[in-house]
Amino acid sequence: MSEHGGDRARAEAWLGQDPDPETRAELRALLDDPAALADRFGAKLEFGTAGLRGELGAGPNRMNRVTVMRAAAGLASVLTSRDDLRESSGGVSVVIGYDARHKSDVFAEDSAAVLTGAGVTVHLMPRPLPTPVLAYAVRHLGCAAGIMVTASHNPPRDNGYKVYWEDGAQIIPPLDQEISTAIDAVGRVDELPRGTDWRVLDEAVVEAYLRSLARLPLGTARDLTAAYTPLHGVGGAVLAQAFAWCGFPEPDVVAEQAAPDPDFPTVAFPNPEEPGAMDLALALGKGRDLVIANDPDADRCAVAAGGRMLTGDEVGGLLAEYVLRHTDGSDRLVATTIVSSSLLRAIAAEHGVRYAETLTGFKWIMKAGTDRDRLVYGYEEALGYSVGGDDGVPVHDKDGIGTALMVAAMAASAKESGGTLLDLLDDQARRYGLHATAQLSVRVEDLSVIADAMARLRESPPGELAGRTVTEVDDLAEGLDGLPPADVVRLRLSDGGRVIVRPSGTEPKLKCYLEVVVPVTSSPEEARTRATGDLTALREAVADALGL
Incomplete structure (x- = not known):
């Protein structure tokens, strides 16, 4: 059989099991296009430590309902094979979250159906919510794993699938390979048992997350003016709730970017680090103390002050010192990646706390240190921060909402003393x-x-x-x-x-x-x-x- 004949045969087999009329129609229109079929069937999205991420469309090299159901079935196989979970009184449970990208809600429900059909107890988030709410919910609900359907700050045509383990952190090797192997063993998805009795959570899970953030060391200063953009993502409503819960004035929001929109119409690339992405927020923020942005799934946080963007490393250094000044204990640990600034090492030494470096990615930051260490702060230069207090970090992943609160607290405190975040940067430069x-x-x-x-x-x-x-x-x-x-x-x-x-x-x-x-x-x-x-x-x- 020719290479094209093989791809066409695979495409026809795919058509026989694909439940999505949109991708079936797309694929039928491509059956006589060898290059298009080779692109979709000549490779597959690989499940790794970031889960799955790719362009929406038909075939194993795209994000679609078949790919997602196979991933859910592979995860279910790994979870139900674990004796410690299978024999526990509560059984195996998974919580599933999703953002507002194209098909995120569909992928979440398909995952819920497959996992429920495999005998797993499933909790589904009540609506599109930030990734840190899902990461928090894994531990809050005592789940064995969590799934977040999101492509973070990727282009509009993409979607993705992140897997968290029982510690509320993203999976690391060799667990990713174990799940990948289980996915490869999944047969036709139209033959998978599908359940219907999953539990849709209510707003109590969001309120629990907000309560955890309210326990952060936010100080007492609240005089602050701020502008904010969720970049067409899902962070807006939760950030507004968080600011209200913690007594901060609600930021002025960029109206054109306030509502979730999977097409991200005002930005070429929905990433606060990309040129032009922050233009509307910076314009709104003129004359204000602070400008804050989340990426579309609100796990990252960008900051501007005094008319200029702060780098991820600059924010990382400021937050580190703020957290360490508002926590106690010789068991405190701060962690960052090897590609982030070495400033954190100097700050840790000055404050007499432990310091760790990891490979890139928050999955590694959350594994830093030893059992004796209490992680109170972790960051990576790509605008990712996990902020904590004396109880440690409430979210075992980067958290753009908690970070925004802590930055607001830091800016309000500086303002109360007659300064700004830029003044704090100057102070650090003089010291270190x-x-x-x-x-x-x-x-x-x-x-x-x-x-x-x-x-x-x-x-x-x-x-x-x-x-x-x-x-x-x-x-x-x-x-x-x-x-x-x-x-x-x-x-x-x-x-x-x-x-x-x-x-x-x-x-x-x-x-x-x-x-x-x-x-x-x-x-x-x-x-x-x-x-x-x-x-x-x-x-x-x-x-x-x-x-x-």
Whole structure:
């Protein structure tokens, strides 16, 4: 059988089990298009530590009802095979959340039907809600696992499927591979038993989440003016509730972006980090103390003050110090990823608390430390933060709503003392040196370019970069200092800065994370000007060293 004949046969078999009239119609129209069939049936979405994520459409290389039901059946197989869960008095239970993207509600109900049919007790969220509400609900309800149907800040045509385990954190290896293997063993989805008696939760689950946030160390200052955008996502209503519960004035919301809209009509890319995404919020925020944005599933939080966006590392440093000043105990732990700023290490040392570094991704941050540690704060430079108090972090994942509250508390406290968030940044720069970060990100058509660049870096690492001596080269291919193996090379520099190079896990990109540390000898502004020039020179030197 020709390759096209094989793809067509697979497509016809798919048509026989697909319950969705939209994707059936799409696929029928493509049966005589070899290239389109090869794109949809020549590969499949791989289930990994981020679950599934991809473009909506028919076939195993797309997000659709068949793909989702297979994922739910694989997860059910793993859960029901665990003796400790099967024999417990409560049995196996799963909570399912979903955002407002195209088909998210359908995918959530399909998952509920398949899991219920497999004998799993299912709790379904009452409406489209932020990802951190789902992550919180896993532990709050005592579930064995959680599912969140979301593609976070991906383009409108995408959707995704994230899996959480009983600790309320995203799954890590080897559990992801175990679930992936179980998914591969699933037969036709039209032969799966489907239940109907799942439980639809009420607003009590949202209120429990809000109560947990109200216990954060938010101080007493409440005089604050703020602008906010949920970027057409699901964060708006819950953030407004959170601010009201905790006594903060409700922010003014960007009207054009206030309602959930899966087409994200006002932004080219619904990610606060993307150029232009924050323009409407920044315009609304002129003259206000604070501008806040969530991404569409509200697990990330972007911040602007004084007319400029703060970087993820700048917010990360400010939040770290605020949390540590409002918590106690020698068992406190703060954690971040290897690509985030080294400033957190200095802050932890100053406050006498434990510090941990992990691989990229919040799934690793939540596994940081030991059983003796109490994680009170974790962050990654890509606008992800988990903030806590003396009880630890209430959400075992990044939480854009809790972060917005903590940023509001920090800004209100600074205002009460006659300052701003920018003043707090200057204070940190004076104490720890200015830690300035930037990225070099190279998108490629040919993946061999990335492989060649990584091989070149490993075989002939540079001795100096932009006038800075490379003092240490760390290759994480075999693991390092307790970190799992990863395709990452880290170069430490003589000024305390560093360069980290790794392939992107989700896109055909090579990503380089740059940091310089500049002492403040006259003013923080002078140090920032110098750091900007240093980062530009470092970016050029790294590109040359990689042959890019």
